[in-house]
Amino acid sequence: MDGVYVVGVGFTKIDRLFERSARDLFAEAMAKAIEDAGGLKPNALVVGNMTSSVLMEQDSLGALMADYSGLRGVPAFKVEAACGSGGAAFYTGYAIAKSGLAEVVAVGGVEKLTEMPTESVTKALAQAADADYELIHGISFTGLNAMVMRLYMNKYGYMYEDFAHWPVRMHEYGSFNPYAQLRNRVTIEQVVKSQVIADPIKLLDCSPIGDGAAVVLLVRGEERAREVVSSIGRDVLIEVAGVGLATDSVDIASRRSLLTLDSVKLAAQQAYSMAGVNSRIIDYVEVHDAFSITGYVSLESLGFSDEGKSVKEWMEGRFAKGSKPEVNFSGGLKARGHPVGATGVYQVAEVVMQLRGDFPGYRASDPEVGLTQNIGGVGTISSVIVLRRRR
């Protein structure tokens, strides 16, 4: 069967963009993706988004984004999977492209978090959790992740300081990324001294609240893909080699394990098997580090580290430039930013650019196989995408 290829990517800078609307941001990302694909016009659109109903008071998001990005009339709808909406939208768009239902499929993500005060945003994001069995007790999304971090520290014998190496490295990478929300560097001491949000998680462990939009364009068939990229003088093709998506319970207490993200494991198995690869083959990765702890357990659940080992390996310098795999040179959710439903699409766009060799920030070491991992909730719904460069 014909493969699916990513032929164009576009995204906005992530920030607290009070002066710009979601439709405006989305239109910019779409225009950039279309330009990146030599003017190719999509004829279907899938939009990843979490909070438009609550924070923007806006539904019918697919139609709205289609209309405001010059695509009135095309099939378009929103996919919601909490913070994993972007990856789930990609999974959906992949299926539409693969089936041949539409010839050129745009997968986008957009989130506008800064319309409301922080308490309202905190509440809206917490809705990723179980309303009846978790939220009723006043827990925040950060709080749920904090309980995972506490358990990890107790089980494997780590100190708080040990985790602080994640944000330090992400801020460093973010300083090279012109699209990143946070471009300042931080020290271990600054992380340790930052405000406690939900003990043991501190402010500098958390991804920031920001707005952003990203779009990638998919076509089916190698011949068609070559036609598109050669029209703009590019000689590399980026194939979607494998996709996977899996779920776990929404409430965290009834999980088999609180420290392994089973949904990530399952999604990775699907994606690895479809692509015919394993974790040792992957050169470059963008993981979902909504909090420092999330980054570490993600690396373990993807099979890059044994359980309880990733924090130590990270401290020793693993996953940096020259490692296999290299991880989050965009700055990750921590520094690039986390415009919730757009994040999974940013990750795909960034890995595509790393494979093509034109990422505008810190560059990976000429990777051939890349991976993205996007999570909704505390590992409630996760997607993994494997991308492969072909000449």
Add this chain to the structure above:
Amino acid sequence: MKYSIPRYWRSRRNLYRLEAVKCRSCSKINYPPSTTCRYCGSRDVELFEVNGLAKLITWTAVYSEPEGFEVFKPIVVGVVEFPECGVRVLARITDVDLNELREGLVLEPILRKISEDGEAGIIRYSLAFRPKMKE
């Protein structure tokens, strides 16, 4: 009024009681309770009441609280486990100093008020846990 009365009435089982279901087909206990067993898919399930004392597995103190929970700041929430049936429950931990919290702390279930919905609205209570009183 902020709260749905039908939803509140339905949720009395998870707010005020510790009800699980036991699957007659695979014998596993489902908490939160569900009408279909999440382990084998059977619909043949019966009520199972969770009793006794629980042990603290993990916890957090939330300083950046969601809207509506400002008065509790910091909100201490934990995951506790009932050793006999293996049921794990997420709930508030009350009547405790932060430095008393440790893995394995023995806790008993109690009811605590969580919110009032204006003058005429619902006053909500919910399940919480506190350290076992010395006998």
